Amino acid sequence: MRQRFEGNPDDRFGPSREAAAPGPPASPVPLLALCTGFFMVMLDVTIVTVALPPIGRDFHTGADLSGVQWVADGYTVVFAGMLLSAGSIGDRLGSKGVFQAGLAFFTATSVGCGLAPSLPVLVAMRLLQGLGAALVVPTSLALINASYPDRARRARAIGVWGGVSGLAAAAGPVLGGLMVAGLGWRSAFFVNVPIGVLGLLLTARHVAGPRPARTTRLDLSGQLAAALSLSAAAYGVIEGGHAGWGSPAALAAFAVLPVAVAAFVVIERHAADPMLPPGLFRRPAFSGAAVVGLLLNTGFYGELFVVSFYFQQYRHFGVLAAGLAMLPQTAMVALAAFLGGRTTARIGPRVPMVAGLLVGAAGFTALLVAGRSTPYPLLVLPLALTGFGTAFTMPAAVATAVDAAPARHAGVAAGVLNAARQVGSAMGVAVLGALVAPGGSFSHGMRLGSVIAAGCFLAAAFCAVRTVP
Numbered sequence: 001m002r003q004r005f006e007g008n009p010d011d012r013f014g015p016s017r018e019a020a021a022p023g024p025p026a027s028p029v030p031l032l033a034l035c036t037g038f039f040m041v042m043l044d045v046t047i048v049t050v051a052l053p054p055i056g057r058d059f060h061t062g063a064d065l066s067g068v069q070w071v072a073d074g075y076t077v078v079f080a081g082m083l084l085s086a087g088s089i090g091d092r093l094g095s096k097g098v099f100q101a102g103l104a105f106f107t108a109t110s111v112g113c114g115l116a117p118s119l120p121v122l123v124a125m126r127l128l129q130g131l132g133a134a135l136v137v138p139t140s141l142a143l144i145n146a147s148y149p150d151r152a153r154r155a156r157a158i159g160v161w162g163g164v165s166g167l168a169a170a171a172g173p174v175l176g177g178l179m180v181a182g183l184g185w186r187s188a189f190f191v192n193v194p195i196g197v198l199g200l201l202l203t204a205r206h207v208a209g210p211r212p213a214r215t216t217r218l219d220l221s222g223q224l225a226a227a228l229s230l231s232a233a234a235y236g237v238i239e240g241g242h243a244g245w246g247s248p249a250a251l252a253a254f255a256v257l258p259v260a261v262a263a264f265v266v267i268e269r270h271a272a273d274p275m276l277p278p279g280l281f282r283r284p285a286f287s288g289a290a291v292v293g294l295l296l297n298t299g300f301y302g303e304l305f306v307v308s309f310y311f312q313q314y315r316h317f318g319v320l321a322a323g324l325a326m327l328p329q330t331a332m333v334a335l336a337a338f339l340g341g342r343t344t345a346r347i348g349p350r351v352p353m354v355a356g357l358l359v360g361a362a363g364f365t366a367l368l369v370a371g372r373s374t375p376y377p378l379l380v381l382p383l384a385l386t387g388f389g390t391a392f393t394m395p396a397a398v399a400t401a402v403d404a405a406p407a408r409h410a411g412v413a414a415g416v417l418n419a420a421r422q423v424g425s426a427m428g429v430a431v432l433g434a435l436v437a438p439g440g441s442f443s444h445g446m447r448l449g450s451v452i453a454a455g456c457f458l459a460a461a462f463c464a465v466r467t468v469p
Helices: 002-006 029-058 066-093 095-114 119-147 151-183 192-206 220-243 248-270 278-282 284-314 319-325 327-347 350-369 377-404 407-435 442-467
Strands: none
Touching (some): 029 066, 029 095, 029 151, 029 192, 066 119, 066 220, 095 407, 151 327, 151 377, 220 407, 284 319, 284 377, 284 407, 319 327, 327 377, 350 377, 350 442, 377 407, 407 442
């Protein structure tokens, strides 16, 4: 297994000189620079979730929560919708420049969010933040791919990258609770400014980008069709969860979705230089990694939303207490991602991917014990297993997707994987969140959600067995 994993991949798209290392491959400084920006983007998601109730009170929304929800959901729709296009733009114009532009834009719009005088302005700034985040995430992976061309080192670097996501997820509820309680909700956005500036300085000095794969024309029609497809998918599942699957907004989004997808397929098949080479999906490992990312995030983030709701609404924990109660899950994400990256570097992606998914499925199944009076110590192990299984899987899935694509398409490959994950996150929150909506039995909905999450992980494990070499 090690010999196959460390060998040169079969590149059906031809040789790729840009795979060469732009700098010392073993240096940790480029990884530190890239992870700083990625940490900021991921931290923003969970901090803002904690800040939503104070935002609603400050802007006097009353019982109408739809506007406040779009502070979070608008960011998700734009983020998911632009990931594929951002990865393709990074491949063509240069990953480093696009990463820096996204980081600067995200930092600037964070200031705009913190200064927003009204809820509509805040929602608009959050939409722009989603664009900045979309530019950062796939290009950070493309730059890791270029900075660490050795597969084993790259897998370890991806493990660190995934661990940073876990640290951000773990820090968000706790840091957000402390900041919002002590400094107000605007501090949840202003905290991004020093992190963003640090990331920009480190990137400028220590990250050397690969040569861009410039082409004679940019696939603008493909970009628009991809953005419309992914935005329609994310918007449809979010509105379906909020307003009902038969609501006009959800039905309109689901009506647009197949038309946009069909248009994208036709455009890419006839484009002289397609943004997403169709040959990528003929590689089983690449397609399998995308499916695993979709199912993984559907199960984990759907159940993460339910567990947060369980502690705050069903068990009546405060915001900070709920964040601390979820630490066995979120803190385990950081540890397991590091371990997953090192394990993938040593033995290849298949075993850690399948093992992580099975551990996560066991954790979701164990969450069936959760009830109104369940002693908290009984929940620690299920929470830890779900966090560990999810994070142990992700470095292997990311490494599989990146390795299956030629280096010059690393950005768009990362965009595909992260777009699948974002759509999965929106789908999980919408579907599992609807199961515990007011008006039904929370305990029954939470148990059904645990079963669905476990089923997603088991299906992903089966997919990994069949597709990952």
